[in-house]
Every structure is written in C-alpha cells, then in structure tokens.
C-alpha cells in the first residue's frame with residue numbers, strides 16, 4: 001500500500017444531490033453566522049472609541065495562548081480551569097482539523113489535486129490526533145456538566161441580586177444547550193467514524209483508535225458492512241446538520257464568547273482600574289445610554305459568560321447589598337441589545353441606564369475593590385463602568401446627604417472631614433521634633449500624609465509613630481502642612497470628576513512650589529492616584545508607600561531592628577496596595593524584620609477581602625445589607641485564625657473600618673487592629689505611646 005492509498009473514504013453511498021444540498025446548507029449556516037457577526041459589529045460601532053492601545057501582533061498571539069491556558073480560571077478554580085482547558089484545547093484542535101479537511105477535500109481536490117495532502121502518514125497522524133482531542137473535549141464537557149448538574153456552587157446560582165422579579169431560567173437553559181450541542185457533535189463524530197469503519201475497514205484505520213474501538217463494538221453487536229453502509233448517510237447528516245447548526249448559532253448565543261473573550265482580553269487596558277478613563281463628552285459627563293460605552297466595553301458585555309466569579313468575590317454582594325457585578329454586566333448587555341439592536345439606538349429615553357436599568361443603590365454599593373475585574377476570565381473592567389455611571393448620578397445630583405456633605409467639605413476645606421486646613425498638621429504638635437515644611441525647605445522625601453492619617457484621632461497615633469521612625473532613620477523629609485489636599489482617589493471613584501481635578505490641581509500646584517525628589521504616602525488610596533493618575537495632569541514624581549520606604553531604611557541600615565517583637569498576627573492587604581498596585585511582599589517583609597509571626601488568611605494579596613471603605617463608601621449613608629458588612633466579615637475571618645489576636649494593616653482607612661468592626665462583632669479588648677509601623681517601632685526598641693499601648 002503506498003501513501004496515496006491511505007486516506008479516508010468519505011460520503012459513502014451519498015448521491016450527488018446530497019452533496020449539493022450539504023453545500024447549500026453550509027452556505028446558509030455561514031450566512032446566518034455572518035449576519036450575526038455583522039449585527040454585533042454594527043452594535044459595537046455605535047459605541048465610543050476606546051481610548052488606548054492597539055495590541056501588537058505578538059501580543060495578540062500571546063493573548064491567544066493565555067486564553068487557551070486560561071490562567072485566571074485555573075488559578076481561581078482548579079476543577080473548572082482544567083475542564084475549561086480540556087474543552088478549549090479539544091475544540092480548537094477539532095476546529096483546525098475540520099478546516100484542514102475542508103481545504104483538502106473541498107478545495108484542493110478540485111482546484112489543485114497535486115497539492116492534496118490529507119493522505120499517507122499525515123492522514124494517519126491526523127486521525128490519531130483528532131481522536132485523542134475528541135476524547136479530551138468530551139472529558140472537559142462531562143466535567144462541566146457534572147459541576148453544573150450536581151454542585152450547588154453560588155456562582156452558578158443565577159438569582160438576581162437587585163431585581164427579584166427577573167427569572168434567569170432561559171440563561172440556565174442556554175448553558176445546557178451550549179454544552180449539549182458540542183457534546184452531540186463530538187459524540188456524533190465518533191459514531192459516524194465507527195459506522196464508516198464497519199462499512200469500510202482498511203487496517204491502517206487502527207490509527208483512529210476511538211473510531212476503531214467503537215466500530216468493534218458495533219460489529220460485535222451484529223452490524224455488518226452492508227447495514228453500516230445503509231446507516232452511514234443517517235449518521236453523516238445528523239453530524240453535519242448539528243455542526244452547521246452550531247456554526248449558525250455562535251454569534252446568537254453564549255458561544256460567541258469564544259470570539260469576543262479573545263478581543264476583550266487582547267484589547268484590555270490593564271491600567272484602567274488604577275487610572276480611570278476620562279468621562280465621555282456628553283452633557284451628563286458620565287454614562288447614561290449604551291452609546292456612551294466604548295466599543296470595547298460593549299464587546300465585554302457580550303463576552304461575559306456569566307461564570308459568577310465576580311459575583312462570589314464581590315464584598316458588597318456577599319454582604320447582601322443590592323449589587324452583583326455579574327448582574328450589572330448582564331443588565332447592561334440586555335439594555336444595550338434592546339436599545340442598539342432592536343430599537344437601533346432610539347430607545348434611550350425608554351429606560352434610564354442609571355436609575356432604571358442599574359438602580360442607584362446598586363451603583364452606590366460598589367466599594368471599588370476591583371476584586372471582580374481581577375477574577376474575570378474575559379477581561380471585563382467593572383470599576384470604570386460603575387464610575388462612569390456614578391458620574392452621571394453625581395451630575396444629576398442623585399447622591400445621598402452624607403456624601404453630598406462630604407463633597408462640600410472636600411470642595412471647601414480640601415478634606416473629607418470638613419476641618420480647617422490649619423488643623424491638618426495639628427498631629428505634629430505632640431512630636432518632640434518639628435517636621436520640615438517642604439514648601440520652604442528642600443527635602444528628599446515629600447510625605448503626603450492623607451486625610452485620615454492627618455485628622456482622624458484613631459489614626460493620628462500611628463502617623464506620629466511613622467514620623468518618629470522617619471526621624472529615627474535620619475530621613476530628609478517634610479510635609480506640605482495646610483497646603484495638602486485630599487488626593488482625590490475616592491472623590492474620582494465617587495464620580496465627582498470636576499472636584500477630583502480641582503483637588504489634583506491644588507496638590508500639584510503645592511508640589512510645584514516645593515522642592516523634593518520622591519513622594520512618600522501613608523494612604524494606599526492616595527498612593528494609587530498620585531502614582532497612576534496624577535501623571536496625566538503633569539505631576540510625574542516617583543511615588544512610594546511608607547512601607548516601601550521603611551523596608552528600604554531597614555535594608556540600608558538606617559533603621560536597626562534590635563529585637564524580635566513576637567506574637568502571632570495576620571495581615572490585611574489594602575486593595576489599593578495589593579490588588580491595584582501589586583504591593584504584597586514589602587509589608588510582609590517588614591513584619592518579618594520585626595520578628596512577628598504572620599498567619600495568613602485564606603484570601604490575601606490580590607485576592608484579599610476589602611474592608612468596605614473604598615470608592616467613597618466610607619463617606620456615604622449605610623445601604624441596607626442582609627448580612628454582616630465586609631469589615632465585620634473580615635474581622636471574624638481574622639479572629640478565627642489559631643492564636644491570632646491582631647490584624648495588622650498599612651492603610652488608615654482599614655484602621656478606621658476595623659476599629660468599628662471589632663466593636664460591632666463584640667471583640668473589643670480581645671482582638672486588635674494595628675498599623676504596621678507599630679511593629680517596626682517596637683522592633684527598634686522604642687516605647688509605644690501610652691494610648692496605643694492601652695489598646696494593646
């Protein structure tokens with residue numbers, strides 16, 4: 001047998017009209033597919049331009065392999081990650097295999113027969129490869145089906161978080177249709193192969209191991225070659241019809257995520273959460289209609305596979321507040337489809353996006369922790385969407401009284417507390433030394449202290465300890481005194497862009513009048529905006545967090561830990577340090593230098609649980625919640641650790657939130673929250689101030 005004798009017998013006993021009919025149906029399936037894609041593209045073109053970048057070709061390729069490897073899903077949920085990896089790799093290989101057959105059998109065979117290649121050794125290897133990946137795909141589908149059918153995972157519970165009347169049964173049914181259709185196609189492919197190998201049985205077909213084995217079963221059940229030949233067209237049509245139906249179904253169903261997730265991931269602007277996009281140029285200065293979204297955000301809505309990873313990691317959602325990032329995305333998707341596809345953009349007046357479609361309380365429940373975006377496998381950035389809608393609420397005046405008052409305070413006094421700027425540096429009065437005024441003297445480090453660290457009596461003790469640590473290290477540093485303003489990170493996330501810009505401009509003017517090399521800040525929220533957002537306003541200074549500076553001072557020998565403080569503590573990663581800026585290890589190193597035993601909570605680093613203060617929530621009236629609030633949940637989680645009686649943090653807002661939460665859960669006097677500076681101070685053998693000692 002030579003190489004050209006080795007190849008597949010296809011279309012056994014099929015009349016010519018059947019082949020013609022197949023090509024007609026293929027054309028129809030492709031037409032429906034194309035129509036669906038054109039419709040989507042038309043919808044995306046109704047969105048705004050996405051500011052930012054065009055991925056390079058190498059990046060597109062990298063994203064492809066990252067999507068196949070599906071790192072986000074694997075890291076978060078090993079079972080689902082493996083299942084998805086099996087399905088995706090099986091699907092991609094079978095899809096490429098089908099294209100190879102199409103090119104060889106339907107094009108080259110007629111146009112350039114000398115180039116036909118689907119035969120000989122290539123055919124044998126191809127057959128084995130396709131069989132193996134068919135089994136891989138089936139295994140993945142079975143794993144997903146078992147998970148969906150038997151586990152009671154909260155992420156697969158489609159109950160709506162803010163519209164109880166909404167039924168999601170059609171979504172659950174859609175998921176099963178998607179899984180079932182692929183399963184049916186793969187099983188149908190193996191069945192067709194088995195029938196073919198009963199009808200025509202050359203020995204070399206042992207290279208199709210699954211089909212060969214299945215054909216053995218059919219033969220032992222009594223099927224002979226004649227019977228198989230007469231069944232072959234039935235199996236062939238069933239498999240072909242299901243495959244063509246799947247092609248047509250892709251752009252109209254959840255299956256479209258296979259294409260859109262890739263676009264969403266490849267074009268994703270990784271910096272967008274840390275540095276929010278500018279408002280749209282419309283009257284509201286925020287999102288009020290689907291046409292305000294960028295094309296990439298519209299793609300993201302369609303790419304959502306409703307996996308619920310964001311939903312089960314949203315602190316507000318788990319506290320029983322009326323928010324689920326998943327439901328926000330799905331509601332926006334429905335609204336975009338209703339207005340842009342069915343009403344061709346004319347229906348914007350029917351339902352207001354902010355208020356009717358996404359209730360105000362839902363938007364105000366978000367604490368901008370970004371845990372949703374961090375875990376979204378298709379690259380959706382939830383926080384910018386929330387903020388853009390909040391901007392519209394703010395311009396409408398739809399904010400609660402407490403927030404309104406805070407914004408007035410920020411406007412008038414430059415701080416959230418509404419205190420005079422002269423009081424900003426009052427905390428320094430109790431220091432045994434004078435901190436230099438960076439506006440009058442050159443300093444190496446400008447310490448941007450932040451509102452809570454400056455004004456809040458619950459935090460000021462730690463601010464003084466930090467100052468003493470800097471002084472003990474001989475650091476050349478100063479502060480802006482009354483010229484410092486709130487940095488504006490949370491003002492921006494509340495949606496008050498104008499006020500944010502005003503605060504930023506005032507701070508930047510104060511920076512310009514001072515002489516320094518590096519900004520060091522105590523507050524992770526200020527750290528984020530100074531580092532990531534101020535450069536767009538012309539303030540391009542190196543910005544570091546005080547934990548980074550303390551670690552450097554110890555490493556350079558300017559601070560000398562002389563004793564091991566001891567004790568077992570746990571550490572709370574502030575969202576704006578760990579998740580937004582990847583600063584996880586330095587605070588832990590400091591605890592290590594101080595000789596404190598660190599017991600980690602399960603949710604830590606970029607997966608850490610938020611205290612609930614971010615996005616301006618600290619400044620708002622309470623929204624009714626069905627369960628304990630995020631800070632209280634976190635304190636319970638920390639207090640449940642064996643032998644741990646303290647949660648350490650490096651964020652003034654955490655100190656405030658956890659101080660209250662400890663009281664609320666009844667652990668006052670038994671469980672403590674402390675700033676990390678406390679331990680460094682003790683390690684260099686300095687006495688802790690009396691009022692902080694009392695708490696301890």
Ligand code: SF4
Nearest residue numbers: 304305307308310376
């Ligand atoms: S937004 Fe992302 S994480 Fe949330 S359900 Fe959709 S795909 Fe999953």
Ligand code: SF4
Nearest residue numbers: 314366367369370372
């Ligand atoms: S940012 Fe945090 S609070 Fe807001 S929707 Fe995402 S997970 Fe929920």
